[in-house]
Amino acid sequence: MPAFTAPLxxxxxxxxxxxxxxxxxxxxxxxxxxxxxxxxxxxxxTKVLLQYAxxxxxxxxxxxxxxxxxxMECALVNxxxxxxxxxxCVNGVFGGRMRDIVGRIGGTAIVVEDxxxxxxxxxxxxxxxxxxxxxxxxxxVQAETSTGAESDSATLAKLGHAHGxxxxxxxxxxxxxxxxxxxxxxxxxxxxxxQKCLSCVPGLSPVTFSERALDAVKKRKTPCVSWFLxxxxxxxxxxxxxxxxxxxxxxxxxxxxxxxxxxxxREEGLENSWARHRKHxxxxxxxxxxxxxxxxxxxxxxxxxxxxxxxxxxxxEAAVRKTLLNEHGIEIGAGLGSMAGKIWRIxxxxxxxxxxxxxxxxxALETVLRAMGQKLDAGAATAAVRKAYGS
Ligand SMILES: *Cc1c(COP(=O)(O)O)cnc(C)c1O
Numbered sequence: 001m002p003a004f005t006a007p008l009x010x011x012x013x014x015x016x017x018x019x020x021x022x023x024x025x026x027x028x029x030x031x032x033x034x035x036x037x038x039x040x041x042x043x044x045x046t047k048v049l050l051q052y053a054x055x056x057x058x059x060x061x062x063x064x065x066x067x068x069x070x071x072m073e074c075a076l077v078n079x080x081x082x083x084x085x086x087x088x089c090v091n092g093v094f095g096g097r098m099r100d101i102v103g104r105i106g107g108t109a110i111v112v113e114d115x116x117x118x119x120x121x122x123x124x125x126x127x128x129x130x131x132x133x134x135x136x137x138x139x140x141v142q143a144e145t146s147t148g149a150e151s152d153s154a155t156l157a158k159l160g161h162a163h164g165x166x167x168x169x170x171x172x173x174x175x176x177x178x179x180x181x182x183x184x185x186x187x188x189x190x191x192x193x194x195q196k197c198l199s200c201v202p203g204l205s206p207v208t209f210s211e212r213a214l215d216a217v218k219k220r221k222t223p224c225v226s227w228f229l230x231x232x233x234x235x236x237x238x239x240x241x242x243x244x245x246x247x248x249x250x251x252x253x254x255x256x257x258x259x260x261x262x263x264x265x266r267e268e269g270l271e272n273s274w275a276r277h278r279k280h281x282x283x284x285x286x287x288x289x290x291x292x293x294x295x296x297x298x299x300x301x302x303x304x305x306x307x308x309x310x311x312x313x314x315x316x317e318a319a320v321r322k323t324l325l326n327e328h329g330i331e332i333g334a335g336l337g338s339m340a341g342k343i344w345r346i347x348x349x350x351x352x353x354x355x356x357x358x359x360x361x362x363x364a365l366e367t368v369l370r371a372m373g374q375k376l377d378a379g380a381a382t383a384a385v386r387k388a389y390g391s
Contacts (some may be wrong), residue, residue, distance in 0.1 A: 049263065192205065
């Protein structure tokens with residue numbers, strides 16, 4: 001069997017995003033031991049870099065050695081015990097995943113449902129919190145990648161605090177792409193992913209736990225249902241002044257990559273990164289609208305990094321994605337769940353949020369849609385993108 005050679009792609013879907021050459025180079029360095037003092041130094045630096053990315057002073061800030069879904073599970077299994085109640089906001093796939101995890105822990109999920117493509121409605125959350133004064137946790141997804149809608153974490157956090165809840169926030173797609181202020185908003189257990197706006201390889205889940213969350217963990221009556229994700233065991237590995245006890249073997253090279261991706265974010269600056277995502281989103285929007293396509297999410301709640309676009313009548317959406325991939329080397333995303341077959345999801349994340357990528361995806365979409373018989377003026381969409389860039 002020949003060696004596997006990965007094709008070159010332009011990743012403009014819901015993640016992974018394009019990984020920068022600097023991150024790939026970091027990944028390819030020699031593997032060292034996970035208790036090597038140099039690796040421990042890398043772990044310490046990664047913690048500081050993550051504190052910056054999350055805007056927190058939380059000591060318990062580190063990457064879980066598994067993808068974003070493991071970060072989600074880590075937050076919930078540590079804060080909830082069987083019999084506990086959690087108010088879970090569901091306005092897309094990932095809110096639904098949180099609800100399922102609460103159920104598997106043996107907790108009760110009080111579900112606040114909102115239509116896919118809209119943000120979580122704070123009024124409904126307040127009503128649910130009033131009706132369930134014993135709820136221990138309020139959980140929501142800031143950036144719903146399945147729809148492209150952003151929920152207002154600052155407002156939801158205020159409501160959760162007013163009702164004495166611990167706050168669990170999914171920031172997998174939010175981190176690095178859109179404002180996120182863990183300490184200012186008082187979030188308690190926050191998890192993210194590496195392959196969205198950080199543009200790192202998939203497989204790690206940065207998390208951060210507040211002192212309030214760690215106090216709640218100490219007061220548990222039952223042990224955490226997961227051994228691997230038990231924060232009280234992980235604490236000995238990721239903190240504890242160079243007294244790192246063996247817990248598991250961290251994915252060494254993936255951690256090199258994360259350190260480099262976070263260094264790139266710090267060099268650019270968070271505010272600049274948020275502004276860059278917005279700038280390229282606006283250019284994409286100009287192109288999408290020139291193609292006669294419309295956004296699923298109302299402008300005020302649109303995530304710059306995840307653009308859900310309605311599929312025009314008479315277009316075979318899967319054939320478009322296939323042609324984009326096979327002939328143009330571009331990946332865009334399909335709809336998930338109730339939005340399957342109805343939308344495309346174009347990611348503008350991290351290293352993919354660049355002018356050349358926006359021009360490429362809009363130009364290719366124009367070519368493919370025209371070839372499929374859509375009445376579009378050749379070059380009009382890319383001209384609209386150039387105009388949005390002022391060039
Ligand atoms: C991608 C994603 C996840 C899951 O991350 P994986 O790394 O795929 O496990 C969770 N929540 C949101 C909002 C996501 O976009």
